[in-house]
Amino acid sequence: MSDTRPLSLSEQAELGPVRQPDRSQVSLLMRHFLERFFNHETASPDGDAKARLILIAMSTGLPPFVVAIYLWPVYHPLWPPGAGPPPYWMQVNHHFFFVLYSFVAMGIVTVFEWDLFFPDLLDVFVLGTLPLDGHRVFLARVGAIAVLILGFLFDANFLAPVVLPGATDPPHLVSFIAGHIVAVAASGLFAAAFILVLQGVLLSILGERLFRRISLVLQGLTVTVLVVLFLLFPVLSGVTPGLLQSGNSSARWFPPFWFLGMYQRLLEGPSVLPVFAKLARIGWVATLAVGAAALGFYPLAYLRRVRQLVEGASTRSTRNRMAAPLYGLLHATLVRPTIRRAIFHFIGQTVLRVPRYRIYLVLYGGVGLSVVVATVLRFTVHGQHLQAEVSADGIRVAIGIVAFWVIAGLRTAFVSSGNQWGSWALRIVHGKPPHFEAAMEQLLAAKVWVMLCGAAVTMAAIGAFRLVAPAELLGRSATAAQLLVAAGMCVLLTDAFFVNVTIVPFTGEPAREQPNLAFTMLRYFTFFPVVTALSLASEYWIENNAEHFGIAAMLIVVAHLWFRKRHRDVVRLDSSQVELEEGEEEFPMRLGLRY
Numbered sequence: 001m002s003d004t005r006p007l008s009l010s011e012q013a014e015l016g017p018v019r020q021p022d023r024s025q026v027s028l029l030m031r032h033f034l035e036r037f038f039n040h041e042t043a044s045p046d047g048d049a050k051a052r053l054i055l056i057a058m059s060t061g062l063p064p065f066v067v068a069i070y071l072w073p074v075y076h077p078l079w080p081p082g083a084g085p086p087p088y089w090m091q092v093n094h095h096f097f098f099v100l101y102s103f104v105a106m107g108i109v110t111v112f113e114w115d116l117f118f119p120d121l122l123d124v125f126v127l128g129t130l131p132l133d134g135h136r137v138f139l140a141r142v143g144a145i146a147v148l149i150l151g152f153l154f155d156a157n158f159l160a161p162v163v164l165p166g167a168t169d170p171p172h173l174v175s176f177i178a179g180h181i182v183a184v185a186a187s188g189l190f191a192a193a194f195i196l197v198l199q200g201v202l203l204s205i206l207g208e209r210l211f212r213r214i215s216l217v218l219q220g221l222t223v224t225v226l227v228v229l230f231l232l233f234p235v236l237s238g239v240t241p242g243l244l245q246s247g248n249s250s251a252r253w254f255p256p257f258w259f260l261g262m263y264q265r266l267l268e269g270p271s272v273l274p275v276f277a278k279l280a281r282i283g284w285v286a287t288l289a290v291g292a293a294a295l296g297f298y299p300l301a302y303l304r305r306v307r308q309l310v311e312g313a314s315t316r317s318t319r320n321r322m323a324a325p326l327y328g329l330l331h332a333t334l335v336r337p338t339i340r341r342a343i344f345h346f347i348g349q350t351v352l353r354v355p356r357y358r359i360y361l362v363l364y365g366g367v368g369l370s371v372v373v374a375t376v377l378r379f380t381v382h383g384q385h386l387q388a389e390v391s392a393d394g395i396r397v398a399i400g401i402v403a404f405w406v407i408a409g410l411r412t413a414f415v416s417s418g419n420q421w422g423s424w425a426l427r428i429v430h431g432k433p434p435h436f437e438a439a440m441e442q443l444l445a446a447k448v449w450v451m452l453c454g455a456a457v458t459m460a461a462i463g464a465f466r467l468v469a470p471a472e473l474l475g476r477s478a479t480a481a482q483l484l485v486a487a488g489m490c491v492l493l494t495d496a497f498f499v500n501v502t503i504v505p506f507t508g509e510p511a512r513e514q515p516n517l518a519f520t521m522l523r524y525f526t527f528f529p530v531v532t533a534l535s536l537a538s539e540y541w542i543e544n545n546a547e548h549f550g551i552a553a554m555l556i557v558v559a560h561l562w563f564r565k566r567h568r569d570v571v572r573l574d575s576s577q578v579e580l581e582e583g584e585e586e587f588p589m590r591l592g593l594r595y
Contacts, residue, residue, distance in 0.1 A: 025132060029140030030147070037116055037148055057155040060109070064101050065159035072167040085169070092264065093237040094168075098160060098180065099187045099259045100233060105156045106149070106188035107226045110195040111219050112363070115355050117145055117196065118203070118305045128310075138302060145196075153188045157181075172267070179266035186287050187259035193290040195222065200297035208308040216358055223366025228373050229256070235379040244275050251279070258283030334448050339430075339438055343445035347414075347505050357413040357506070364412065368405025372398045376465070392473055393536060395465045399482060400535025402461045403489040404528060406454045411497040414446055414505035426504055436575040439502070443571060446505045447498050454490040462486060480549060481542035485535055488556040493531070495563030502574040 007015075071094060077083045085091070119141070127137060161180055170176035202218075203211050229236075240260075243251045251257050261279025265272050335341045351357050376394040379387070430438040462482055465473075472478065542548045 026136050026140045026143065029127075029132075029137060030143045033141050033144035034147060037113060037144065057152075060105055060152065060156045061159045064098055064157065065163060067097060068160045068163040068167050071164070075168045089241040091168075092260070093240060095180070095183070095263045095267075096237060096240060096256070096260050097233060098157070099183050099263060100229060100236075100256045102153070102157055102184040102188040103191045103256050103259070104226045104230045106153060107191040107195060108223060109152045109156075110149070110192045111222050111226075112359060113148065114195075114199065114215070114219060115359075117141075117199065118302060119309065121309055124306065124309045138299070141302075142298070149189070149192045153185060153192075156188065157184045160184075170267075175267050175269065179263045182266055183259045183263035186262055186283060187256065190255060190259070190283075190287050190290055191226075193287075193294045197290055197293045197297055200294065200301035203301040204297055204304055208305060216352070216362060219359075219362045220365045220369070223363060224369040224373070227367055227370035231370060231374040232379065239379075244273070247275065251275070252282060255283075255286065258286060330452075334452075335445065337441050339441035340445040340448070343442045343504060344449055347446060347449045350506050351410075351413060354506070356416060360413045360416070361409050364405055364409025368401065368409070371405070372401050372461070375401060390468050390470065392470050395469055395473060396482075396536045396539045397532045398465065399458060399462065399486050399539075400489050400531045403454050403458045403486065403493055404531045406457045407450055407490070407493045407497055408524075410450045410453060411501075414450070415501060415503065415508050416506070426507065433502070433575050433577055436572055439571050439575050440568065442504050443498070443501065443567070446501070447494050449505075450498070451490055451494045454494065455487065458486045458490055459483075477543045477546070478539075481539045484542060484549060484552060484556075485538050488538075488552070489531070489535060491556060491560055492563070495560060495567070499563055499567050500570055502571055 074090075074094075075085050086094075123137075161177055164170075164180065165173055165177065168176075198218075202214070206214075240257075242248075244257070258279050261276040261281075262283050264276040265280040268276075330344075331341060335344045351361070376391060376398050377388045378391045378394065379389075426432075426434070426442070430442075433439065434442065473482070538552060542552050
């Protein structure tokens, strides 16, 4: 109704019965699948899918919008007076940023929703019992995927075209807007379709069981490559003019260049450089080919996935005989108490089984690995060619980066809400909150697990760095400094990240209030540079004098003991609180006072 005034009961009765919209089965199923994309435990563990969707959508579209605003002083310089627009190739690099961002953003979004593009057991057991045609269910899922990809493509790119015409003052406005929209749309669609094709091909060939074994590694590598491309944009923008003007064949194998060719071809028309016309043709053909491959392989992967879900997977033992000696050593040393041992194995058996925890580890691991690659490798341009060199300082900094991202990712997974079905056993045995001794053993198990995982990954990274490290990092003093800094970083970062954690991993309750994303990011942006700077300065300081090794080890022990005391005080305070009744909230029933 167009009339929005309040109606009396008699007026409402005269309107007649409410007519529900006539929707088809495909339409209803599409709405169902779209809701599951955002209201599942991976995307929205607290169930507030709408707020999470709006936050993600605005966060995705904000970077190109901000860059478009900052282009205004570049195209309208105040000094020197009368200065014109920037040079041609600088403008090309500006266009390249928006194309590359759309490529990276859509690739990461597709990886994040990876597990929901195909049916799961819930779809088979619930939808399979309803009088629904299988073809309609398939078409509805395909339609939901298309709406998801197109929706995120719009969110990631719709703000920038609003600002760009005023910021850059293009001579041909229609051609500029058409080139921008078509190029960023084709770039994002290609990235999303390529990942969907990759998943469909592997699932069709390998099957569900083998695909699950490599899924995490594949997701992590994909996120790493995408984030590395984005982090290396300043380097890529510097080498772009040389690569394209020299006619280097490597440019034809780099997908973002294809869509940059589309951008320039639609903007400049027939007068465009021949290399851009050639890249534009490759881009059109590649986009159509990937789209056709997605339409061809997705049904095959879909049918094989459904068949394997119906038939069920063969059971196999999850016990690793090769790890038995290691577990025996841990049982005799770090996890001797029974409670600590139980929580330790509970963590190991849970962390890779829940999709939300897996995607957290994938995203943190991919971002961390991309930052390490961008830090260790220094790219330079020599003779219109891109060359990579290994930086000694980059390796020193990378040790702290590896430890930071591993422990930060595990902490995020551990404190996220989730396994409420398994927490009842802990509540029955030890109460809620548990007594102090039991709580300490439970939380120490998590810290031991995180510290060992962080140390293993960091030491493996040091071993990998030594294969490419310069000679100055292979001496005894440098090696000792790297090992001590790695061990100290793993211990102290674990203490710092878990100093205020008072819950058993994976058993946290959903937060009643949405966390402030800005403050969360601010903490990372503040803490991360401190960790990297401390890692670099500590290694130099320890290498200079043998006595500094002992002093550094003593400082690590003192800091660890201080964190340990602080953590015990926090746990003791939490254990002394009175348990809340079922469904009772701390505020306003008791004003947060439970003593």
